[in-house]
Structures are given as C-alpha cells and as structure tokens.
Amino acid sequence: MAATPKGQRTEAAFLGAARQVFAEKGYFNAKISDIAEVAGRSPGSFYNYYENKEEILEALLDQFSTEVLEASLKSRTGDPLEGIRGAVRAYWLTYRKYLPEMIGVFQMSMTDPEFAARWQANRAAGIRGVLAGIRSAERTGHRVDLDHGTLASALVSMLESFCWTWMAMGGDPDVDVPDDETAIDTLSALWYRTVFHPVPGCACGCNRT
Numbered sequence: 001m002a003a004t005p006k007g008q009r010t011e012a013a014f015l016g017a018a019r020q021v022f023a024e025k026g027y028f029n030a031k032i033s034d035i036a037e038v039a040g041r042s043p044g045s046f047y048n049y050y051e052n053k054e055e056i057l058e059a060l061l062d063q064f065s066t067e068v069l070e071a072s073l074k075s076r077t078g079d080p081l082e083g084i085r086g087a088v089r090a091y092w093l094t095y096r097k098y099l100p101e102m103i104g105v106f107q108m109s110m111t112d113p114e115f116a117a118r119w120q121a122n123r124a125a126g127i128r129g130v131l132a133g134i135r136s137a138e139r140t141g142h143r144v145d146l147d148h149g150t151l152a153s154a155l156v157s158m159l160e161s162f163c164w165t166w167m168a169m170g171g172d173p174d175v176d177v178p179d180d181e182t183a184i185d186t187l188s189a190l191w192y193r194t195v196f197h198p199v200p201g202c203a204c205g206c207n208r209t
Contacts, residue, residue, distance in 0.1 A: 027104025
C-alpha cells in the first residue's frame with residue numbers, strides 16, 4: 001500500500017529530525033525520544049516507520065547515495081575530465097552535507113557485521129559506477145591495463161578516505177586545509193590521470209600507451 005501524504009510528511013519529519021539530532025549529539029548519543037521530540041511526534045509513532053535507530057540511519061544512507069547518484073548524472077558531459085570532476089564534486093559536497101550520518105555509518109560498520117555488509121553494498125554501487133566509466137573510456141580507445149575491479153575499488157576508497165580524513169578527522173598534520181575546489185580538483189586529477197593518461201615506465205609494468 002502506498003504511503004498517504006500525511007504518512008510521507010511524518011516520515012520526512014523523522015528523517016529531518018534524525019539528521020538534526022545526529023548532528024547535535026552524534027549518532028551513538030542520539031535517542032529515539034530525541035528524534036521524536038524534534039520531529040514533533042510521539043516516540044510511539046516512530047515505530048510505525050522504523051524499527052530502531054539503525055534503520056533510520058540506513059534510510060539516511062540511502063538518501064546520501066541517491067543524492068550522489070543524481071548529482072553525478074546531472075554533471076555528465078562529453079568531456080571525460082568534466083564528467084569525473086562532476087562525480088567527485090557530487091560525492092565531496094554530499095559527504096559533507098551528511099557528515100554526521102557518515103560518522104554514524106562508520107561507527108556502526110565497526111561494531112555491527114550486518115551494518116558493515118550494508119556499507120559494503122553501498123560501496124559496491126559506487127564501484128559499479130566507476131567500472132562503467134572505465135569501460136566507457138576503453139570504448140573510446142583508452143587502454144586501461146590495470147585490473148578494472150581493483151582500480152575501481154581503489155578510486156572509491158580514495159574518495160572515502162580523503163573525505164573522512166578532512167571532514168571527520170580534521171585533516172593531516174602540516175598540510176594546509178584544502179578548500180572545496182582544491183580538494184575536488186586534486187581528486188579529479190588523480191582519477192583522470194590514472195584512467196586516461198599514459199604512464200611511461202610505470203613501476204607496475206602496465207606500459208599503457
């Protein structure tokens with residue numbers, strides 16, 4: 001049965017309230033009663049939509065993934081570098097928007113095997129997107145002699161780790177904090193050069209041309 005407009009508004013209120021409470025208190029310190037209070041609903045009504053706090057975090061993770069995908073698709077152009085930059089920008093800005101949730105996801109993935117599997121599924125979607133880009137590059141004549149799956153995993157991991165380091169951990173010692181454009185340009189250049197640029201005498205022996 002489709003949700004009623006009232007039900008959709010209530011669910012949206014819980015999602016928005018959860019985001020606010022996670023930002024103010026952190027995921028582990030947040031309580032369902034806190035979320036219900038901010039949403040202006042009763043704690044009992046929370047359970048009409050979510051079984052527990054973990055489930056609403058999963059719903060917010062889905063929102064994060066959807067926003068990254070939609071923003072990435074809107075940025076697609078015939079220019080490979082601009083397409084990569086658009087995907088990186090979408091991830092970087094959305095990660096910052098959902099930082100409290102991403103911290104909660106990381107914490108849960110370290111303590112809950114089921115949530116770790118959920119996060120791996122989220123990564124898999126990103127890896128599939130990168131793989132599609134690699135295959136597209138090869139169709140236009142760019143030979144990528146690195147293992148495609150490993151390369152896609154490495155690129156997704158680069159985005160995740162860089163965002164975590166600078167947004168959640170406060171950055172690296174003795175390195176100036178990059179502004180958005182510096183961060184996006186650096187990540188985009190690394191991704192683009194790895195896929196599209198030849199690497200003469202590469203130590204890995206790939207001999208790309």
